[in-house]
Amino acid sequence: MARRADAPPSGPRWPRRVLGLALRLSIAGTLAWGLLVGVREGYAYATTSPRFEVRGLLYEPTPHVDDARLRELLALHPGTNILSLDLDTLATAVAEDPWVAKATVVRVLPDSLEVTVTEHEPAAVLLLAGRLMLVDGEGTPFKVLEAGERERLPVITGFDDPALVEAPEAMQPRVQRALAALEAYRAKRRPRLSELHVGEAGELTLYTAEMGTQLRLGRGEIEPALARYDALRAALGEEAEKLALVHLDGSRGPGRPDRIVASFFPAKEAPSLVAEAEARAALKAEQAALEAEQAAAKGGKGKKDQSTKKGKSRGKLPRYE
Numbered sequence: 001m002a003r004r005a006d007a008p009p010s011g012p013r014w015p016r017r018v019l020g021l022a023l024r025l026s027i028a029g030t031l032a033w034g035l036l037v038g039v040r041e042g043y044a045y046a047t048t049s050p051r052f053e054v055r056g057l058l059y060e061p062t063p064h065v066d067d068a069r070l071r072e073l074l075a076l077h078p079g080t081n082i083l084s085l086d087l088d089t090l091a092t093a094v095a096e097d098p099w100v101a102k103a104t105v106v107r108v109l110p111d112s113l114e115v116t117v118t119e120h121e122p123a124a125v126l127l128l129a130g131r132l133m134l135v136d137g138e139g140t141p142f143k144v145l146e147a148g149e150r151e152r153l154p155v156i157t158g159f160d161d162p163a164l165v166e167a168p169e170a171m172q173p174r175v176q177r178a179l180a181a182l183e184a185y186r187a188k189r190r191p192r193l194s195e196l197h198v199g200e201a202g203e204l205t206l207y208t209a210e211m212g213t214q215l216r217l218g219r220g221e222i223e224p225a226l227a228r229y230d231a232l233r234a235a236l237g238e239e240a241e242k243l244a245l246v247h248l249d250g251s252r253g254p255g256r257p258d259r260i261v262a263s264f265f266p267a268k269e270a271p272s273l274v275a276e277a278e279a280r281a282a283l284k285a286e287q288a289a290l291e292a293e294q295a296a297a298k299g300g301k302g303k304k305d306q307s308t309k310k311g312k313s314r315g316k317l318p319r320y321e
Contacts, residue, residue: 054080056112062119064099070115073097082107098143101136123179124196125155128171129162139175141168154182154209158198174198181206181222188230203249211241211265218249225249228260239264 059070073094087105094103094117102118120142122134132145135156156178164171178196181204185193194209204217217225225248233240247261 049081050079052082052110054082054085054111054113056108058108058112058114059117062099062117064119065094065097065117069097070094070117074113074115082109082111082113085113101142122149122153124182125150125153126159126175127155127157128159129165130160135175135179137179139172139179152192154193155195156198157195158200174200174202177202177204181217184222184226188226190226190229211243213243214245216245216247216249218247220249232260232262 054076057070059067061067073096074090075093087107090105091103094100094115099119100117101120104116106114108114120136123137124135125145126133126135126141128141133141134143134145134149135141156175158174159171178198182193182196185206191208191210193206195207197205201219203219206215206217207213215229228248228250229246232246242264243262244265245263250259
């Protein structure tokens with residue numbers, strides 16, 4: 001039986017494999033380098049091209065940050081490229097205004113920035129270590145009070161310790177208690193408040209604006225204390241306007257019925273605001289009466305002079321020129 005002749009041995013294959021691998025790596029490297037150069041050139045073009053210069057601001061002005069103030073805070077120079085800007089840095093710059101609670105900045109390509117501002121909503125004025133500060137609904141002081149900013153906001157007092165300026169978190173619970181009392185008080189129709197005093201232990205005393213009535217709520221729950229005040233006002237009717245001091249921190253328990261202790265302003269000891277108003281009214285009435293009297297006297301004198309001209313001039317002092 002004839003045997004099949006073996007095929008001649010072939011040459012080594014590894015040189016061809018190495019050559020193919022090197023060729024593929026070379027092609028990949030060339031493509032990567034080209035891509036890198038393209039990206040770099042594209043970035044350089046995008047960050048320097050006039051097409052991407054900031055030309056517009058999309059912004060809805062807020063009560064205290066208008067368009068001019070926003071541009072001042074952004075401090076963008078003419079020709080600034082929109083792609084070269086750090087948006088977080090811009091938002092932080094806008095938030096430097098004390099009225100700004102939060103700011104966001106986004107790009108609107110090719111050439112505009114959209115800015116959104118959320119302002120603090122002042123809830124009250126805080127007397128902090130001798131300085132009047134506006135506080136928001138969370139009890140955070142956000143700016144020093146300036147002329148015309150208080151309007152009808154009540155003042156929260158009881159924070160005279162200068163150390164609280166450096167450690168505001170220590171006063172936060174008491175400020176929030178005052179704001180909670182203010183919100184609960186405003187939930188119903190009641191006399192306007194001018195001051196809320198918070199003691200170191202959290203005891204509350206409210207002062208009405210017109211009469212200066214003291215409402216001592218103490219350290220207990222706010223809603224039950226205000227309910228006692230409402231019941232007292234309903235029982236007194238018009239006499240409730242004369243209340244000077246009301247203790248609303250009475251507690252109910254076994255053998256201790258819910259109680260309210262109150263006192264009234266004597267007529268001669270009215271609060272200063274009322275007394276000043278009455279004094280001004282009395283002064284105006286007195287001035288009006290005096291002017292009327294002078295006018296009447298002047299009219300009578302004119303008639304008397306006319307009648308004396310007809311008679312003799314006896315008794316008149318000599319006139320020296």
